[in-house]
Amino acid sequence: MTRVAVVGGAGYIGGDLVRILLAHPEVDLVAVTSRSLAGRRVDGAHPNLRGLTDLTFTDPGRLGRCDVLFTAVPHRESMGQLGRFAALADLLIDLSGDFRLRDPAVYAAYYGVEHTAPGELAGFTPGLPELYRKELAGADRIAVPGCMATAAILALHPAAADGLLTGEVTVDARTGSSGSGVSAGPENLHAERSGAMRVFAPTGHRHEAEVAQATGLPTRMTATGVEAVRGVQVLCRVTLAEGVDERVLRAAYRRHYGEEPFVRVVAQKRGQYRYPEPKLLAGSNYCDVGFAVAPGSRHAVLIGALDNLVKGGGGGGVQSLNVRMGWPERTGLGFPGLHP
Known part of the structure; x- marks a missing residue:
């Protein structure tokens, strides 16, 4: 069995990651860390795991070596502790934003701080198997993309890769409250969030840079918080290249995603x-993508949806782990979502 540990397991993404790993037949989850909850039961923070584990949270400073280390820590923390994390495991899978962007200048522009380990950025492979499956097979450091970025990249990829688009892309993203994390501020209290559709990033959201990097398209992005708890939906407004119609677009999606286990x-x-x-994807590792073309025009909307904590978080990390280890890609990720 492959020994796996999770750093930062008290948050929402960490909790879903723990849930998936506990049911994964190829791994032994040996440790979950939390500074504030050290010594307390994991199922106290994640009550859906009652009866599934007797693990208690470990203080991060007391974490021992393992085979695979997932880091689900706040942005800016991973880059400061990279040396220590790398010494703890041969395979590191980071779920923060610290190693998603290759250019340190772009990182500084979008995160507002200088990157403290710029020389390490090129050593991380994006944890998005649909685009980087071959690279992941030999990767020892993996950076899982952001949730809204994953949805937008997968929605855009077939058209972008086949040269079917022209001009700038506008991404209109909507996300549920769990995307703000377990320690979100007063603006995410139920009394403030319920019934609201808050545009919290009218321009320059961090995931904008990830979408541009992965697709090669000039990208503008807006992000809105909606009343849902889980879930991301993106509407990518694009201009089709001359001669491209709905038939050509549909053929590109089928060609790129016909054999993909987690894109429908x-x-x-x-x-x-x-x-x-x-709503249909809650708890699942699927990303559904679609499109609509305005009749008689070259305007189209490319659509993506996923669970931000699974395919847009821990599930994307486990899918990347499966690819890296040569295990069947669906291992541990078979839950199909719920309806209604």
């Missing part, structure tokens, strides 16, 4: 759920 093309002519809907 949802673009139907009728039905209640004709386009990607995050």
Whole structure:
């Protein structure tokens, strides 16, 4: 069995990661860390895990060596502790934003601080198997993309890779409250968030840079918080290249994603759920993508949806682990979501 530990397991992404790893047949989850909850039971912070584990949180300073280390810590913490994390495991999978961008100048522009380990950025492979499966097979350091970035990248990828788009992309992203994390501030109290549709990033959201980096497209992004707890949905407004119509677009999606285990093309002519809907994806590792083309024009909307804590977080990390270790990609990730 592969010995796995999670640093920062008290948060929402850490909790879902622990949930997935406990049921993974190839791994032995040996430790979950938390500074504030050290010595207390993991299922106290994550009550859905009652009866599934007797693990208690370990103080991060007392963590021993393992085979694989997941880091689900706040942004800016991973880069400061990279040397220590790397000494604890041969394979490091980071779920923070610290190693997602390759250019330190771009990182500084979007995160507001200088990167403290700029020379290490090129050593991380993006944890997005749909685009980087070959690279992940030999990677020892993996950086899982952000949740809204993952949805937008997967929605855009077939058209971008096939040269079907022209001009700038505008990404309109909506996210549930769990995306703010377990320690979110007063603006995310139920009394403030309930019933609201808050535009918290009208311009320059951090995931904008990830989308541009992965697709090669000039990108502008807006992010809005909605009343849902889980889920991300992105609407990517694009201009199709000359001669590209819905038939060409659909063929590109089928060609790129026909064999993908966790991407489904949802673009139907009728039905209640004709386009990607995050409600159906809660708890699952799927990203549904779709599209709509305005009749008689070159304007199109490319749509992506996922669970921000699974495919956009811990599940994406476990999928990358499966690819890296040569295990079947669906291992531990079979939950299909819920309806209703």
